[in-house]
Amino acid sequence: MTKIAVCGAAGRMGQRIIVAAREAGCTVSGALERPGHEMVGQDAGLIAGCGALGIAISDDLNAVVEGCDVLIDFTTPKVSLKNLEVCALKKKSIVIGSTGFTPEERALAVELARDIPAVLAPNMSVGVNVCFKILKDVAKTLGDDFDVEIVELHHNKKKDAPSGTAVRMGEVVAEALGRDYNKVATYHREGICGERTKEEIGMQTVRGGDIVGEHTVYFIGMGERIEISHRAMTRDMFSRGSVRAAQWVVGKQPGLYDMQDVLGLK
Numbered sequence: 001m002t003k004i005a006v007c008g009a010a011g012r013m014g015q016r017i018i019v020a021a022r023e024a025g026c027t028v029s030g031a032l033e034r035p036g037h038e039m040v041g042q043d044a045g046l047i048a049g050c051g052a053l054g055i056a057i058s059d060d061l062n063a064v065v066e067g068c069d070v071l072i073d074f075t076t077p078k079v080s081l082k083n084l085e086v087c088a089l090k091k092k093s094i095v096i097g098s099t100g101f102t103p104e105e106r107a108l109a110v111e112l113a114r115d116i117p118a119v120l121a122p123n124m125s126v127g128v129n130v131c132f133k134i135l136k137d138v139a140k141t142l143g144d145d146f147d148v149e150i151v152e153l154h155h156n157k158k159k160d161a162p163s164g165t166a167v168r169m170g171e172v173v174a175e176a177l178g179r180d181y182n183k184v185a186t187y188h189r190e191g192i193c194g195e196r197t198k199e200e201i202g203m204q205t206v207r208g209g210d211i212v213g214e215h216t217v218y219f220i221g222m223g224e225r226i227e228i229s230h231r232a233m234t235r236d237m238f239s240r241g242s243v244r245a246a247q248w249v250v251g252k253q254p255g256l257y258d259m260q261d262v263l264g265l266k
């Protein structure tokens, strides 16, 4: 039985991951929150709503990592990089779902994962990962004649924008079209901003209420358009995906993998 520890255990995703790990027959060996968090000391299962587990939420990163086979971490990029560093020191695996990584932070993650197997993915759902695959084909087939715009909608508590999933969708499309995402992504239009260029990929963000996560990529041509949409109704396919990744990654060769590797979509 895979021993899974969860970082960000009292968070929206952390709670669902604890439930998913139990449902998948894994052992929840530890649960982490930051020092000073009001949930430290509480039973992780009671907080997650799946009944007492006898595992108190801890703020001791080293002890929790030592007790697990794999750490699942849904927090922030800075916290995830620290966790990756500690997992590398203790030769444990890690699955990171946090989003909002800068290119520099991503490069650091690749370096830190040199000696341990790690998964880093902005979206753990099967549906979104199949969309990544479809988007590549659609973009290649349509070529430069269709304008690409990406719109994402999330709840009002989300801290990063655009979502990690939207950024990855933009990167997939840009790569398929032979463009550099960092040069063509357009996040803002206001005032007399000029006509749309052919190369740009518009990235639009909507925040409100309790929207779990919705992404649409528009390929807009003359007289027709294609829309590829994914709508998440609950967080459960993200949490189940992260547990699937955790079971998959333990024992793999060192290196940084993504969900396409886990799902065999490459």
Ligand SMILES: NC(=O)C1=CN([C@@H]2O[C@H](COP(=O)(O)OP(=O)(O)OC[C@H]3O[C@@H](n4cnc5c(N)ncnc54)[C@H](OP(=O)(O)O)[C@@H]3O)[C@@H](O)[C@H]2O)C=CC1
Pocket (backbone or CB within 6 Å): 007, 008, 009, 010, 011, 012, 013, 014, 032, 033, 034, 035, 037, 074, 075, 076, 079, 096, 097, 098, 099, 100, 121, 122, 123, 124, 125, 160, 164, 238
């Ligand atoms: N890859 C995927 O499939 C998905 C990725 N995400 C991403 O996961 C991340 C978390 O999302 P969500 O669960 O909604 O966010 P939440 O804010 O609900 O949860 C994050 C939790 O991590 C805690 N935390 C902060 N710092 C530390 C620390 N140093 N050690 C341990 N715990 C810490 C937070 O505590 P506090 O509140 O005190 O800061 C909070 O409880 C985001 O980046 C989000 O975009 C979300 C869904 C799916």
Ligand SMILES: O=C(O)C1=N[C@H](C(=O)O)C[C@H](O)C1
Pocket (backbone or CB within 6 Å): 099, 122, 123, 154, 158, 159, 162, 163, 164, 165, 166, 212, 213, 214, 232
């Ligand atoms: O913060 C969230 O909630 C989500 N974040 C991920 C992202 O930024 O892509 C994935 C999902 O859409 C939910």
